Amino acid sequence: MKEEQSKEKVKKFGMVIDLDKCTGCGACMVACMAENNVPFKEDESKKLDSITWLRIYKLTNGKPFPDADICYLPRPCQHCGGKGEHGHSPCVSVCPATATDYSKETGIVSQIYTRCFGCRYCMAACPYHARYFNWWDPVWPDGMEKYLSPNVSVRMRGIVEKCSFCFHRYQLAKDKAYFEGRREIEENEYQTACTQACPAGAIAFGDLNNPKHAVYELKKSSNAFRLLERLQTNPKVYYISGREWVRRAGDNYLKDEKK
Amino acid sequence: MDSALIPRGVKRCPTWQFALWIGAAGAVLLWGVFAMLLCWFKGLNQTNMNDAYGFALWIWADLAVIALGGGAFFTGFLRYIVGKDELKNIINYAVLIGFICYSSALLILAIDIGQPLRGWFIFWHANVHSMLTEVAFCLTCYFGVLTIEYVPLILENRQIDKIPFFHRLGHNMHEIMAVFAATGAFLSFFHQGSLGGVSGVLFGRPFGYREGIFIWPWTFFLYTWSAAACGPCFTILITKITEKITGKKLVKQNVIELLAKISGWMIGTYIIAKIIDTWYWAKVTAPAAGFNLMDFYSNNPFYGIWILVLEIVICGVVPAMILISEKGRKNPAALMTAIILAVLGACVNRWVMVLQVMAVPVLTFENWVMYYPSWQEVATTILPVAYGVILISLSYRYLPIFPQEQELNPEA
Amino acid sequence: MKIDRRCFLSLGIGGAAGLALSPIPWKLADDSAIWTQMWPWTPVPADGETTYVKSACTLCPGGCGISVRKVDNRAVKIEGMEGHPVNDGGICLLGLSGLQLLYGPTRVKTPLKRAGERGEGKWVKITWEEAISEVAKKLGDLRENGESSSVACISGTDKGSVPTLFKRFLSVYGSPNFMRMPSVLDSYELALSLSFGFAAQQGFDLEKADFILSFGSGIIEGWGSPVRMIRAKSSWRESGGKTVQVEPRLSNTAAKSDKWIPINPGTEYALALGLAGVIITKSLYRNDFVKGSTSGFDKFAGLVLSAYTPDAAEKITGIKKETIEALAVDFARAAKPVAICGRGQGRAQGSLGELMAVQALNALVGNINKEGGIFAFPNPGYMAWPDYIADDIAAEGIKKERADGAGSGNFGYAKNLTNRFAETVKSGKAAVNVLFVLESNPLYSLSDTNTVKEAFKKIPFIVSFSSFMDETAINSDLILPNHVYLERYEDVYVATGLSKPVVSLSKPVVSPQFNTKHAGDVVLLIAKEMGSPVADSFPWKSYSACLEEILGGKWDKLVREGFWTDGASSTPVFKTSSGKFEFAGGFIDLAALFAPVNAEGDPKAYPLLLIPYDSMRIASGYIGDPPFAVKTVEDTVLKGKDALVEVNPATARAGGFSEGSYAILKTPKGSAKVKVHLFDGIMPGLVAMPRGLGHTAYDNYLAGKGINVNELIGTVEDPASGLDAAWGIRANLIKA
Numbered sequence A: 001m002k003e004e005q006s007k008e009k010v011k012k013f014g015m016v017i018d019l020d021k022c023t024g025c026g027a028c029m030v031a032c033m034a035e036n037n038v039p040f041k042e043d044e045s046k047k048l049d050s051i052t053w054l055r056i057y058k059l060t061n062g063k064p065f066p067d068a069d070i071c072y073l074p075r076p077c078q079h080c081g082g083k084g085e086h087g088h089s090p091c092v093s094v095c096p097a098t099a100t101d102y103s104k105e106t107g108i109v110s111q112i113y114t115r116c117f118g119c120r121y122c123m124a125a126c127p128y129h130a131r132y133f134n135w136w137d138p139v140w141p142d143g144m145e146k147y148l149s150p151n152v153s154v155r156m157r158g159i160v161e162k163c164s165f166c167f168h169r170y171q172l173a174k175d176k177a178y179f180e181g182r183r184e185i186e187e188n189e190y191q192t193a194c195t196q197a198c199p200a201g202a203i204a205f206g207d208l209n210n211p212k213h214a215v216y217e218l219k220k221s222s223n224a225f226r227l228l229e230r231l232q233t234n235p236k237v238y239y240i241s242g243r244e245w246v247r248r249a250g251d252n253y254l255k256d257e258k259k
Numbered sequence B: 001m002d003s004a005l006i007p008r009g010v011k012r013c014p015t016w017q018f019a020l021w022i023g024a025a026g027a028v029l030l031w032g033v034f035a036m037l038l039c040w041f042k043g044l045n046q047t048n049m050n051d052a053y054g055f056a057l058w059i060w061a062d063l064a065v066i067a068l069g070g071g072a073f074f075t076g077f078l079r080y081i082v083g084k085d086e087l088k089n090i091i092n093y094a095v096l097i098g099f100i101c102y103s104s105a106l107l108i109l110a111i112d113i114g115q116p117l118r119g120w121f122i123f124w125h126a127n128v129h130s131m132l133t134e135v136a137f138c139l140t141c142y143f144g145v146l147t148i149e150y151v152p153l154i155l156e157n158r159q160i161d162k163i164p165f166f167h168r169l170g171h172n173m174h175e176i177m178a179v180f181a182a183t184g185a186f187l188s189f190f191h192q193g194s195l196g197g198v199s200g201v202l203f204g205r206p207f208g209y210r211e212g213i214f215i216w217p218w219t220f221f222l223y224t225w226s227a228a229a230c231g232p233c234f235t236i237l238i239t240k241i242t243e244k245i246t247g248k249k250l251v252k253q254n255v256i257e258l259l260a261k262i263s264g265w266m267i268g269t270y271i272i273a274k275i276i277d278t279w280y281w282a283k284v285t286a287p288a289a290g291f292n293l294m295d296f297y298s299n300n301p302f303y304g305i306w307i308l309v310l311e312i313v314i315c316g317v318v319p320a321m322i323l324i325s326e327k328g329r330k331n332p333a334a335l336m337t338a339i340i341l342a343v344l345g346a347c348v349n350r351w352v353m354v355l356q357v358m359a360v361p362v363l364t365f366e367n368w369v370m371y372y373p374s375w376q377e378v379a380t381t382i383l384p385v386a387y388g389v390i391l392i393s394l395s396y397r398y399l400p401i402f403p404q405e406q407e408l409n410p411e412a
Numbered sequence C: 001m002k003i004d005r006r007c008f009l010s011l012g013i014g015g016a017a018g019l020a021l022s023p024i025p026w027k028l029a030d031d032s033a034i035w036t037q038m039w040p041w042t043p044v045p046a047d048g049e050t051t052y053v054k055s056a057c058t059l060c061p062g063g064c065g066i067s068v069r070k071v072d073n074r075a076v077k078i079e080g081m082e083g084h085p086v087n088d089g090g091i092c093l094l095g096l097s098g099l100q101l102l103y104g105p106t107r108v109k110t111p112l113k114r115a116g117e118r119g120e121g122k123w124v125k126i127t128w129e130e131a132i133s134e135v136a137k138k139l140g141d142l143r144e145n146g147e148s149s150s151v152a153c154i155s156g157t158d159k160g161s162v163p164t165l166f167k168r169f170l171s172v173y174g175s176p177n178f179m180r181m182p183s184v185l186d187s188y189e190l191a192l193s194l195s196f197g198f199a200a201q202q203g204f205d206l207e208k209a210d211f212i213l214s215f216g217s218g219i220i221e222g223w224g225s226p227v228r229m230i231r232a233k234s235s236w237r238e239s240g241g242k243t244v245q246v247e248p249r250l251s252n253t254a255a256k257s258d259k260w261i262p263i264n265p266g267t268e269y270a271l272a273l274g275l276a277g278v279i280i281t282k283s284l285y286r287n288d289f290v291k292g293s294t295s296g297f298d299k300f301a302g303l304v305l306s307a308y309t310p311d312a313a314e315k316i317t318g319i320k321k322e323t324i325e326a327l328a329v330d331f332a333r334a335a336k337p338v339a340i341c342g343r344g345q346g347r348a349q350g351s352l353g354e355l356m357a358v359q360a361l362n363a364l365v366g367n368i369n370k371e372g373g374i375f376a377f378p379n380p381g382y383m384a385w386p387d388y389i390a391d392d393i394a395a396e397g398i399k400k401e402r403a404d405g406a407g408s409g410n411f412g413y414a415k416n417l418t419n420r421f422a423e424t425v426k427s428g429k430a431a432v433n434v435l436f437v438l439e440s441n442p443l444y445s446l447s448d449t450n451t452v453k454e455a456f457k458k459i460p461f462i463v464s465f466s467s468f469m470d471e472t473a474i475n476s477d478l479i480l481p482n483h484v485y486l487e488r489y490e491d492v493y494v495a496t497g498l499s500k501p502v503v504s505l506s507k508p509v510v511s512p513q514f515n516t517k518h519a520g521d522v523v524l525l526i527a528k529e530m531g532s533p534v535a536d537s538f539p540w541k542s543y544s545a546c547l548e549e550i551l552g553g554k555w556d557k558l559v560r561e562g563f564w565t566d567g568a569s570s571t572p573v574f575k576t577s578s579g580k581f582e583f584a585g586g587f588i589d590l591a592a593l594f595a596p597v598n599a600e601g602d603p604k605a606y607p608l609l610l611i612p613y614d615s616m617r618i619a620s621g622y623i624g625d626p627p628f629a630v631k632t633v634e635d636t637v638l639k640g641k642d643a644l645v646e647v648n649p650a651t652a653r654a655g656g657f658s659e660g661s662y663a664i665l666k667t668p669k670g671s672a673k674v675k676v677h678l679f680d681g682i683m684p685g686l687v688a689m690p691r692g693l694g695h696t697a698y699d700n701y702l703a704g705k706g707i708n709v710n711e712l713i714g715t716v717e718d719p720a721s722g723l724d725a726a727w728g729i730r731a732n733l734i735k736a
């Protein structure tokens, strides 16, 4: 008993996103921007220099009218564990300055803005395009910087940023628990901003290792899949869809390959 | 005017002509410096890079220039370690070209990173798992070695040599040059390799990813091999260009041919390895990730299968065959063609391993991303060329770079 | 000591080596690295005490509860309020962007009086006293001259205490011309008064329904109360509820439905009648309800069985009759089926016939005033207003015909015909001397923007109460900027189809950031300035005192919990003369009610059809899309400043267009340069364009991007009701 208490369980935070519930409404994207002091520019229609930690992709089945179908797929950082769960995520292992790191305690891939010197090797390494470079100085119109949150530092030009699984929320929850004399935090005490906002309840977030958390069972669904599993990036974001074409769009297959 | 500085027994153009030449190169250099300052002060929004193309023209230029600068370590290796004595007649120039290539690479890196003032974090907060860390350390050390190899040459300047301290220093450095050459060869083996590792380890990018042994993907070895193979060709090419511009024969043909022959065998063996690598990748590595070979070469406006043919056949097999055959080496046109193709081959290889890696869509719902550089990128990439021209011109004019020059141009 | 060359050199080299080994270079490098983190132009948010304030969002009619995170005096994040009956913690992207509006650059910071020409953007700052006395004087003069009815007000809503204060002011002053912006709620209200027999609003118990047949309603695209609807959609996934979406374009709602049935645009009414025909033919209707609680069934059945057989319906709608028959059976056999209409978010009113046809389906399956069905709510009545005193001038003025014609002549049933207002003013049929604009942006939002502009030119004095420099504010003569919702008290009543009445309280989360005033207070001040008798009906010393008084006992609960809801859901009554649900709604000629509405324009000159569509990512009402929201707009919708229109690849090929090519989109109302986006999910022959782009006002994050679809679309008057029945317009795409 005593032993069990003192040994802090290794956590593996992750997400399960139900694509059949996701409406593509974009609330998660904006929740993330608002939570994490993400900057914006006058023209954000060039999606290749537009910082969106959480990006929603619009998938199409490629069929003509009236058999066409679309599906939205929200893509945060996948917090890849890498082969064999050693924390060799594609991005972490390549960063020369250890500015991005894999936490063995939470499974969260961090990004240290003040350490990053902007070589962009991690961006080359990430097949999900989850990493964003600050090509410009972040500028808020006069007065608007009032809404910036002190919980997340504002990033400077010339460095890379990405979804953090709202790590500051984990820290705040841990602090709170600590002050209340608790060791563990409850599932609802640490939820990401996108999960919290989603009006469709499409996103579930929690400890993939913890049977008491919703994601534990959800990820086992026969309709669950991860993006580019064949690359062995070992993501911690799972998707669920009842539609075969959507599940198949999650990975690359040779022409005649059966899934 | 500057005759006192010019080595004895050789003829150089008039000072005004030289000044004009340097002035022209200097103008290009200033254009590049202007672009560089723009990038430093306004940031990398001055480029056409984007979140899909985090690596682009600059990283290609870096890799290409380092591959071609490989002539320095390999010629040094042949001269000092293997003992190909004739190569002493070209080693100076090889070292100079290497020095230019490596200093250019470092400069480009300093422009390429988003926070140049934090560049030193790569040493201070080094991550041993990162190929770039290895690259940075080896590159910097090897640049040091090249400097040490270049310094005795500077000390041979007529006026500097008059100072006994420098005379003796230069002499002593020559004595121990084999040690540095060996060090250089060792360092080069690793940094050329780790440059190859840069894209080879990207297991999220099926176009670049290669299997390998232990921590090294096959590209690690292929890069070292190709740099050793094509680097000397670049040395020969620059020598030939210099001869053309100065209108003088500077290095004896037997020296060139020896280097060309070795290069030919290196390219030949390299290209066999490269073909095996490509085959294995196309048949095993990529399909395991769900890709057919042609997925990488279709549905986009630029990257056709032609590029693979160009790299492997036209710029690999062809120059290897020419350079391996005595007839090919003896025919000046064939020799030149082979040399140029080999240099081009290394450049194309580095291009695809940097840019095509970025361009190929990996997520099924993304598309190919095309890219063309902004003028600022072009200018900063040309900057090192202008800088190289200037450094070569100064060195050629004031230093005894070519030991055979006097002998080959007796009338001077 | 003689300094020779050697000595000098060794000193130099030694010095350099010493420096390199000293901490100096490291310190300098470190300092420079730190400096890059402290660039003075990169803001560092101040820390402080974190608190949460419960309030309500008013950025759309959805009425969500919000919880605003504050750090000291700054609002730093808006989140959905857990436990709120509308959204229970969920929130939409517009609500999340609210702080960009609060602190944004488009706020009007102080009362402004026009200096240059209208629309030129030249203003002088004036004091609140000057502004109020100017308005009061102008109103006083008009009243003296017996022209009180030439004062009008356009409001985003007529619910809640502030619009009611404006309406009350006009009544006391002597004008009938309080108008609210058009939407499908106008149709619903009209239909309810005809078939239920009383002024009511529609409630949908959608969460408990098990089969939702939607005639183009954007269930997950902002129809009704957006967050509530998206939550309902998810709940069906868990409960097994089925949804069928009928519309010509694969909207997000269509894609997420169990079945998408593409239909010729504008023929939804015919499908509804065709379905009714099948249900009647196969006797699938709920006999008990139809027999006991409806009237006019035989007449309705007569029309439907003769004119809307499956074959006839197939011909009109383009939907195979087998599909129609199967759908009718599925709908009728479901336990709790509900049919809804109002295209997209319901921004257009639509024809009365279409709504009556859809309501008829609900009546046939007897799902009215039942759990999982539809309800008619009596008026909210949560506010208790003291009677007002109307003097002779007021009594006289209020009896005059409204500027939009609503409530008189052909349009006796209609309460608001704001769509007609621009036309009557432009043509001189109605004289308007003063226009108040409250929380709406008619110059942008009303169809046929050019006519609206012309009409506005004829109005000598326009007063905007807008918080933002929107298109209407720019073209006004006086701006009396309101606080934004995060700076003010206001009741927020949700009229958009909830299953029970909910009122929330919007609270001053932060103190007013600028020299603005609550529009409610401004009305009180204007009344006071005008003196008796107008002032007598406005005895409150401030708006908040007024609100507290009229809310009575609910005030405390609202302040404490943020919302108030009436548990009792509905009163199952019909107040028609028959005391039953009226299929025919009192219409003698049913064929006239269920008449097709054709799109404006000559099919020869305009072979295609332009239809607008709605997106959650583009706010298209009074509120302009904030920067965060614009950021989420896909590059297949907006690229740089170019708008992309959706076209079926076959249609595009026929016109010689490929992905991204430029085209001139021409309609009888105007033309615009657009880019073509190929979309397999749209019916051939159509061109679809999003609402909410093409602003000329607001900031550089929004202005100048895309095209305002209202400039290209006109109104089509529904002969049965006077409502704007347009669902699109004929169009052509010409190579640019």
Ligand SMILES: Nc1nc2c(c(=O)[nH]1)N[C@H]1C(S)=C(S)[C@@H](COP(=O)(O)OP(=O)(O)OC[C@H]3O[C@@H](n4cnc5c(=O)[nH]c(N)nc54)[C@H](O)[C@@H]3O)O[C@H]1N2
Pocket: C060, C061, C062, C063, C156, C157, C158, C159, C160, C183, C184, C185, C186, C189, C199, C200, C201, C379, C380, C381, C491, C492, C493, C494, C495, C496
């Ligand atoms: N806060 C908030 N405001 C909203 C909305 C929301 O969701 N939240 N929704 C908006 C939308 S979408 C719409 S369409 C509208 C719908 O709003 P309304 O058109 O206002 O809808 P009704 O429920 O019919 O309300 C009519 C009002 O007029 C009064 N009334 C009824 N009969 C008479 C009459 O004979 N004479 C007079 N003088 N008054 C009468 C009633 O007191 C009632 O308050 O509300 C809008 N306003």
Ligand SMILES: Nc1nc2c(c(=O)[nH]1)N[C@H]1C(S)=C(S)[C@@H](COP(=O)(O)OP(=O)(O)OC[C@H]3O[C@H](n4cnc5c(=O)[nH]c(N)nc54)[C@H](O)[C@@H]3O)O[C@H]1N2
Pocket: C058, C059, C060, C061, C062, C101, C155, C156, C157, C181, C182, C183, C184, C185, C221, C222, C223, C224, C225, C226, C345, C346, C347, C439, C440, C441, C445, C466, C467, C482, C483, C484, C485, C486, C496, C620, C621, C622, C623
């Ligand atoms: N997303 C969504 N869109 C809808 C609908 C929907 O349900 N969902 N319903 C449609 C219907 S039925 C109607 S009637 C129309 C109404 O459509 P419009 O007439 O275009 O309504 P708005 O102009 O948006 O006015 C709505 C609100 O704007 C105001 N407002 C919002 N934020 C602020 C603020 O910060 N400051 C100030 N001063 N005022 C603010 C009022 O609170 C008011 O409730 O909307 C339609 N659009």
Ligand code: SF4
Pocket: A021, A022, A023, A024, A025, A026, A027, A028, A029, A056, A072, A074, A197, A198, A199, A200, A201, A202, A203
């Ligand atoms: S908020 Fe939810 S429903 Fe909306 S796009 Fe994000 S995941 Fe999908």
Ligand code: SF4
Pocket: A076, A077, A078, A079, A080, A089, A090, A091, A092, A109, A125, A126, A127, A128, A129, A130, A131, A162, A233, B204
């Ligand atoms: S998704 Fe990309 S950034 Fe995130 S952990 Fe994986 S490789 Fe790294």
Ligand code: SF4
Pocket: A094, A095, A096, A097, A098, A099, A100, A115, A116, A117, A118, A119, A120, A121, A122, A123, A159, A160
């Ligand atoms: S850009 Fe920053 S985080 Fe990415 S690899 Fe380079 S230093 Fe590391």
Ligand code: SF4
Pocket: A031, A032, A033, A035, A036, A053, A054, A076, A077, A162, A163, A164, A165, A166, A192, A193, A194, A195
């Ligand atoms: S987890 Fe947090 S940081 Fe990541 S996408 Fe969601 S809101 Fe953004």
Ligand code: SF4
Pocket: C057, C058, C059, C060, C061, C062, C063, C064, C091, C092, C093, C094, C095, C096, C225, C226, C227
């Ligand atoms: S749905 Fe409407 S009321 Fe609710 S948060 Fe969004 S904008 Fe606000």
Ligand SMILES: [Mo]
Pocket: C061, C182, C183, C184, C185, C186
């Ligand atoms: Mo409405």
